[in-house]
Amino acid sequence: MKNYFLKPFTYFQEKQLLLFGLSLGLISCIIQLTTTTRVIALLKAIITEENPPFVQNIADFIITTITMVLALFIFGKMINAKTRFIDILNTVLIARIPLYLFIIGDINSFITKKTKVILDSISNPDEMANQFIDIILLTVFGFLVLLSLIIFGYYIYQGFKTATHLKKTSHIIIFVILILFIDFLTRLLTNLY
Amino acid sequence: MKTKHKLPTHCPSCINKLHVTQLACESCETTVGGQFNLPLLSQLTQEEQDFVLQFFLYSGSLKQMAQQMNISYPTVRNKLDDMIEHIKKLQNL
Numbered sequence: 001m002k003n004y005f006l007k008p009f010t011y012f013q014e015k016q017l018l019l020f021g022l023s024l025g026l027i028s029c030i031i032q033l034t035t036t037t038r039v040i041a042l043l044k045a046i047i048t049e050e051n052p053p054f055v056q057n058i059a060d061f062i063i064t065t066i067t068m069v070l071a072l073f074i075f076g077k078m079i080n081a082k083t084r085f086i087d088i089l090n091t092v093l094i095a096r097i098p099l100y101l102f103i104i105g106d107i108n109s110f111i112t113k114k115t116k117v118i119l120d121s122i123s124n125p126d127e128m129a130n131q132f133i134d135i136i137l138l139t140v141f142g143f144l145v146l147l148s149l150i151i152f153g154y155y156i157y158q159g160f161k162t163a164t165h166l167k168k169t170s171h172i173i174i175f176v177i178l179i180l181f182i183d184f185l186t187r188l189l190t191n192l193y
Numbered sequence: 194m195k196t197k198h199k200l201p202t203h204c205p206s207c208i209n210k211l212h213v214t215q216l217a218c219e220s221c222e223t224t225v226g227g228q229f230n231l232p233l234l235s236q237l238t239q240e241e242q243d244f245v246l247q248f249f250l251y252s253g254s255l256k257q258m259a260q261q262m263n264i265s266y267p268t269v270r271n272k273l274d275d276m277i278e279h280i281k282k283l284q285n286l
Contacts, residue, residue, distance in 0.1 A: 010268045013260065082274075087267050165271045 008094060008155075009162040014086050021093025025065070028100040029057040035106040041186040042068055042092075042179075043149070045102050047112050059193070064186050068092050071182040072175075076164040079171055083164045091159025098148035098155070105141055114138055202236050210236070210286075236283050241276050248273070 004011050012020075032039070038052045039045045039060050052060075069085075069092050076083035105111045114134050121127035128135075160166060160175060204211055213229040234245065251257045255273065259266045 010264055013265060082270060162265065162267050165274055
């Protein structure tokens with residue numbers, strides 16, 4: 001059982017991973033309707049004024065996923081000619097699941113509202129003291145988000161390693177730089193609409 | 194009936210490769226002595242030998258192997274690539 005969580009790309013078949021990854025992605029887009037959060041890149045979510053429309057959520061999901069998949073697929077092909085598109089797609093879909101935590105935390109704009117209250121009372125020490133529980137809550141949530149980023153890193157590395165048979169340290173370094181660069185590029189792309 | 198042990202390929206003392214120095218006929222107990230190299234496939238680990246056998250039995254279909262072994266296709270393909278690398282190394286020795 002432990003292996004299924006630690007090495008899903010080793011023990012699950014491609015169709016199972018694809019179905020699971022796409023289903024959770026779609027669910028995240030639906031949940032996003034109840035938030036004031038927009039996921040503009042794999043590693044970046046922004047707070048919006050209103051609940052984002054479903055079409056925008058889906059567009060964000062498709063653009064962020066496909067951009068990362070294409071970049072990793074081209075790099076994967078350069079490392080190993082036998083790299084398959086489906087394995088890279090599954091890697092990105094599964095790896096981004098922990099990042100949905102941010103969306104779940106903002107259901108009914110929960111985190112956004114708490115953040116606004118704390119930011120508004122930041123100049124008033126008495127009011128800040130009343131927000132003690134909220135500050136603790138946001139701190140814990142912050143740690144959980146950090147943890148989800150680490151889990152994302154673990155899964156995307158495991159998936160890419162399985163898909164491309166990655167071994168060389170130089171390739172690992174390029175892989176990390178590529179993810180950060182593509183993530184930055186996606187932020188620009190999703191800001192165009 | 195005598196128990197048949199697995200053929201050791203490496204020396205348990207110094208880990209160097211072992212050679213066959215004697216072959217015996219079970220029927221007439223004739224023995225042949227000399228210095229014989231182990232066949233390439235015998236030099237593979239037990240896990241690798243099992244993999245080769247499975248690969249053969251599934252007519253070389255990695256997809257079928259992956260489904261039967263309950264592991265993903267790229268994992269099977271990576272194992273095969275590692276084995277090819279290992280066999281190439283053994284050939285060059």
